Amino acid sequence: xxxxxxxxxxxxxxxxxxxxxxxxxxxxxxxxxxxxxxxxxxxxxxxxxxxxxxxxxxxxxxxxxxxxxxxxxxxxxxxxxxxxxxxxxxxxxxxxxxxxxxxxxxxxxxxxxxxxxxxxxxxxxxxxxxxxxxxxxxxxxxxxxxxxxxxxxxxxxxxxxxxxxxxxxxxxxxxxxxxxxxxxxxxxxxxxxxxxxx
Numbered sequence: 001x002x003x004x005x006x007x008x009x010x011x012x013x014x015x016x017x018x019x020x021x022x023x024x025x026x027x028x029x030x031x032x033x034x035x036x037x038x039x040x041x042x043x044x045x046x047x048x049x050x051x052x053x054x055x056x057x058x059x060x061x062x063x064x065x066x067x068x069x070x071x072x073x074x075x076x077x078x079x080x081x082x083x084x085x086x087x088x089x090x091x092x093x094x095x096x097x098x099x100x101x102x103x104x105x106x107x108x109x110x111x112x113x114x115x116x117x118x119x120x121x122x123x124x125x126x127x128x129x130x131x132x133x134x135x136x137x138x139x140x141x142x143x144x145x146x147x148x149x150x151x152x153x154x155x156x157x158x159x160x161x162x163x164x165x166x167x168x169x170x171x172x173x174x175x176x177x178x179x180x181x182x183x184x185x186x187x188x189x190x191x192x193x194x195x196x197x198x
Contacts, residue, residue, distance in 0.1 A: 002111055003089030004042040006034055007079040007132070008058070008097040009050040009069055019057075020183060021097040030100040030183070035064060041107040042093060046086050048079040074151050076132060081145045084138060092141070096132045096182070103179035106170050110135040118160040122180070124167050131157050133180060 008021050008031065021031040028036070031047075038045050047066040049055045055066035067086040071078040080094055091114055093107050113120045118140040122130040131153040140160055148156065167177060 001044075001089040002042040002091050002093070003087040003138075004038045004045045004093045004095070004107075005080065005083030005087060006031070006038075006045065006047050006095055006097055007076055007083070008047050008066075009054065009079050022057075023100070023183065025100050025183075031058070031061065031097060033100045034095070034097065034102055035061065037102045037104050038093070038107065039063060040104050041111070042089070044088060046083050047097075048083045048086075076153060077145070077148075077151050077156065080141075084142050084145060087138060090138050092136045092138055094132060094134055094136060098183045099133065099179070099181060100183060101178045101181045102133070103174045105173040106179045107135075109170060109173055110165070113163065113165055115163070117163040119157055119162040121157050121162050121164050122167055122170065123164040126164075129154060129157060129164065130180060136160070 022029050025033065035045055045064045047055070047058055047064055049058070049066055049068050051068045055068055058064065058066045065086065067082050069078050070082045070085065076096070083094070084092065091111060093110065095102060110120045110122070114135055114137065117137070119134060119136045121134045124130075134157070144156060144159055148159075150156070170177065170179070
């Protein structure tokens with residue numbers, strides 16, 4: 001079984017206090033676009049919010065479950081922890097809510113590349129990694145999250161038995177690599193095309 005974990009609990013400071021998952025792009029909100037892209041690739045979608053009040057904002061979104069952070073105030077690694085605990089899949093795609101162009105085909109490719117590894121992490125080079133657009137095997141990830149000193153996602157993926165997949169291998173599915181488009185403020189929307197990189 002495959003699960004997707006979408007982190008929606010950030011404080012949105014870089015977006016002028018606005019909640020990025022409700023930005024509209026190509027006629028849909030970011031979160032609607034993400035859910036639509038992920039549904040064909042996974043068996044369940046879990047949103048991870050800061051708290052129960054934030055979860056209520058997604059109550060009208062069909063086909064998802066929302067859970068809230070258990071370990072509070074520790075950033076993305078706390079959201080991943082809550083999502084992993086709530087998931088039923090043995091392999092997990094993890095992403096952030098400010099990536100409205102995630103490609104169904106790229107997600108499927110990452111799952112297919114997992115093999116016997118603990119994780120498949122897209123890598124631009126040895127240092128520039130995409131741990132929030134990656135696939136993980138549930139059990140080793142949970143084992144790491146139960147006892148870790150660092151809050152760094154980079155440290156996390158280097159502790160796991162990760163396959164660092166060169167970005168170039170994804171171009172046959174998404175030639176422009178718009179799956180990695182990250183929107184931090186509304187002005188960034190002007191720089192991307194509303195095409196759907198499925």
